[in-house]
Amino acid sequence: xxxxxxxxxxxxxxxxxxxxxxxxxxTVRDEKLRGPEFVQLTGYTVKTVERVGKRVVLSFTGSGxxxxxxxxxxxxxxxxxxxxxxxxxERSCEDMYAHxxxxxxxxxxxxxxxxxxxxxxHDARRFGMVLLHETPPAGDQAALEPxxxxxxxxxxxxxxxxxxxxxxxxxxxxxxxxxxxxxYASEILFDAGIDPRRSGGSLDAAEVRRVHRSTxxxxxxxxxxxxxxxxxxxxxxxKQGKFQKLLKVYKKEGSPCPTCGGAIERxxxxxxxxxxxxxxxx
DNA sequence: CTTTCAGCCTGGGCGC
DNA sequence: TGCGCCCAGGCTGAAA
Numbered sequence: 001x002x003x004x005x006x007x008x009x010x011x012x013x014x015x016x017x018x019x020x021x022x023x024x025x026x027t028v029r030d031e032k033l034r035g036p037e038f039v040q041l042t043g044y045t046v047k048t049v050e051r052v053g054k055r056v057v058l059s060f061t062g063s064g065x066x067x068x069x070x071x072x073x074x075x076x077x078x079x080x081x082x083x084x085x086x087x088x089x090e091r092s093c094e095d096m097y098a099h100x101x102x103x104x105x106x107x108x109x110x111x112x113x114x115x116x117x118x119x120x121x122h123d124a125r126r127f128g129m130v131l132l133h134e135t136p137p138a139g140d141q142a143a144l145e146p147x148x149x150x151x152x153x154x155x156x157x158x159x160x161x162x163x164x165x166x167x168x169x170x171x172x173x174x175x176x177x178x179x180x181x182x183x184y185a186s187e188i189l190f191d192a193g194i195d196p197r198r199s200g201g202s203l204d205a206a207e208v209r210r211v212h213r214s215t216x217x218x219x220x221x222x223x224x225x226x227x228x229x230x231x232x233x234x235x236x237x238x239k240q241g242k243f244q245k246l247l248k249v250y251k252k253e254g255s256p257c258p259t260c261g262g263a264i265e266r267x268x269x270x271x272x273x274x275x276x277x278x279x280x281x282x
Numbered sequence: 283c284t285t286t287c288a289g290c291c292t293g294g295g296c297g298c
Numbered sequence: 299t300g301c302g303c304c305c306a307g308g309c310t311g312a313a314a
Contacts, residue, residue, distance in 0.1 A: 002308095003308095054308080074308085074309090075308095076307085076308055076309075077291090077306075077307055077308070078291090078292085078293085107292095107293095123291095124291085124292060124293060125290085125291045125292050125293075125306095125307095126290080126291055126292080127290065127291060127292095127307085127308070127309085164284080165284080165285085172308085174308085174309080181307085181308070182307070182308085270285085270286080270287095271286085271287075271307085272307070272308095273306095273307090
C-alpha cells in the first residue's frame with residue numbers, strides 16, 4: 001500500500017532511470033485509463049519524475065511548438081511502475097518480478113515505450129489512476145508536504161487547533177497533510193507516544209511537537225529503507241522495500257511492544273485498522 | 283460542519 | 299483439488 005515513502009522511492013528511482021528518454025509510443029490495455037488521450041505524448045521527452053503527495057508526476061517536453069504535458073500516477077493499493085530496459089534480456093526482466101504474482105501479464109495496464117526500454121504500469125486491482133494533464137498537477141493546494149520546510153511544529157499546531165476528529169484518521173487526511181497512510185499513521189503515533197483515539201485539538205504544544213518530530217523522523221527513515229513491502233509494494237526495479245523490518249506496531253497485534261513488552265492492540269478507526277500500545281501511548 | 287459508509291476491484295487465504 | 303466466502307485498503311461521493 002504505497003504511501004509517501006514508497007511513492008518517493010519510485011519517483012527517485014524513475015527520475016534516474018528515464019529522465020531524458022523519448023516517448024516512442026503508448027499502449028493502453030485498460031479502457032478505464034482512457035487510452036486515446038495518451039497518444040499525444042508520442043515524440044515527447046521525459047523531463048522530470050517527482051512525487052506530489054502520493055502521486056508520481058512525470059513532466060514531458062514536446063518538440064518544437066508543442067506545449068509541455070504532465071502525467072500523474074496514483075498507485076493506490078496495487079499499482080506499480082516498473083522500468084524494463086531493452087538491454088536486459090526480456091526473460092531476466094520478467095524473472096525480476098515473476099515471484100510477485102500480482103505483477104503479471106494480466107495486470108499490465110499501460111506501457112510507455114521509451115527510448116531504451118519500457119515503463120510499465122501494472123495494477124492488479126485497477127484502483128490506480130493514470131491521468132494526462134496540460135498544466136502541472138499540483139495536488140491539493142491546501143495540503144502540507146510533511147518533508148517540506150513549510151511543515152513546522154507551529155504550522156501543525158495551527159492545523160490541529162480545534163480539530164475534533166481523532167488524531168490518527170486526521171494524520172491520513174490528504175487535504176491537510178500529503179502522503180501519510182495507514183501504516184505510517186500508526187507508526188508515527190507510536191513513536192510520538194500519542195493515543196490514536198485522542199482528538200487532534202486535544203494535543204498540547206509539547207505533544208504536537210512530538211507528533212511533528214516523529215512524522216519527519218519516520219518518513220525520512222522509511223525513505224532511507226526504500227519503503228515498506230508486505231504483499232504489494234515494490235520499487236521501479238521490482239525489488240521490495242525494507243522498512244517492514246523496522247515497523248514497531250503496524251500489523252503487530254498481540255506481539256510485544258518493543259518499549260514495554262505489553263501486547264500491541266488493534267482497533268478500528270473509520271473502517272481502518274490502527275495498531276498501538278495502550279501502555280506507551282497516552 | 284461532521285461522521286459514516288458503500289463502491290471501486292481482484293488476488294490471496296481460509297474453511298469445507 | 300476446488301469452490302465459495304471474505305478481506306485488504308486509498309479515495310470519492312452520497313447519505314445521515
